[in-house]
Amino acid sequence: MGRVTTLRSLTLGDVARLSLSVTLLPALYVAVSILPFARLRKGQLWLTERGRLPGSPDSARIVWAVATADRYLPGERKCLVRSLTTEAVMRLYGYDPTHRIGVDRGDDGGMKAHSWLEYEGEVIIGDVPNLDRYEPLPPLSAAAADVTV
Numbered sequence: 001m002g003r004v005t006t007l008r009s010l011t012l013g014d015v016a017r018l019s020l021s022v023t024l025l026p027a028l029y030v031a032v033s034i035l036p037f038a039r040l041r042k043g044q045l046w047l048t049e050r051g052r053l054p055g056s057p058d059s060a061r062i063v064w065a066v067a068t069a070d071r072y073l074p075g076e077r078k079c080l081v082r083s084l085t086t087e088a089v090m091r092l093y094g095y096d097p098t099h100r101i102g103v104d105r106g107d108d109g110g111m112k113a114h115s116w117l118e119y120e121g122e123v124i125i126g127d128v129p130n131l132d133r134y135e136p137l138p139p140l141s142a143a144a145a146d147v148t149v
Contacts (some may be wrong), residue, residue, distance in 0.1 A: 013055050017062060017089060020053075021069035024085045029077050032084070041140065044084060048091035055093065062089050063124050079126050080115040086125045088115055095119065099124075102134025 010018070031040050066086045071079060083099060090097050098118040105111055114134050116126025123131065 002010060004062060007052035013057055014051075014061060014065065017057065018069055019067035020089055020092075021066045021085060022073065024088055025066070025069055025073055025077055026075075027083045028084050028088070029075075032078075032081055040084075044088055045091075048088050051092055052094060053092045059090065059095060059097075059119050062086060062093065062095075065089065066125065080113075083115040083117045083126050088119075090119070090141060097124070100136050101140065102131075102136045104130075104133045104135070 028040075028044075030045075035043075063086060066082060066089065070085075071081055080101075087097055087099050090104065099115070100118060101113060101115045103111055103113050112134075114128065114131070116128075116131065117124050
């Protein structure tokens with residue numbers, strides 16, 4: 001009964017953001033699995049440029065919605081899917097976050113990548129204890145992408 005009580009105590013805006021996150025997380029999971037990244041990125045930016053959601057929630061409420069949806073949906077999604085989802089929801093509300101991907105050359109000679117989102121100079125999703133080990137690539141900005149599909 002705890003989850004139902006919590007859901008009933010949410011604002012309508014939080015329910016909308018949570019519902020959007022529940023929809024986008026699995027959709028982007030599938031898209032990341034089957035589409036070339038450049039095409040996925042162009043499609044994501046094209047869609048978020050064409051729609052705006054009403055209201056102006058705090059960015060922390062958007063991050064909360066994505067993290068909560070991710071926690072309760074079955075399966076496991078990687079950092080790229082969580083950061084793409086958060087970015088999409090933020091853009092739909094008119095925010096302009098910075099999407100970062102970094103690469104870490106491990107001690108064993110292998111490479112690992114990590115995706116995170118920054119807003120107003122702060123990491124808002126994807127912060128990990130060893131984030132400074134990842135060498136950031138140029139940001140995935142909307143301005144640098146050709147958003148025509």
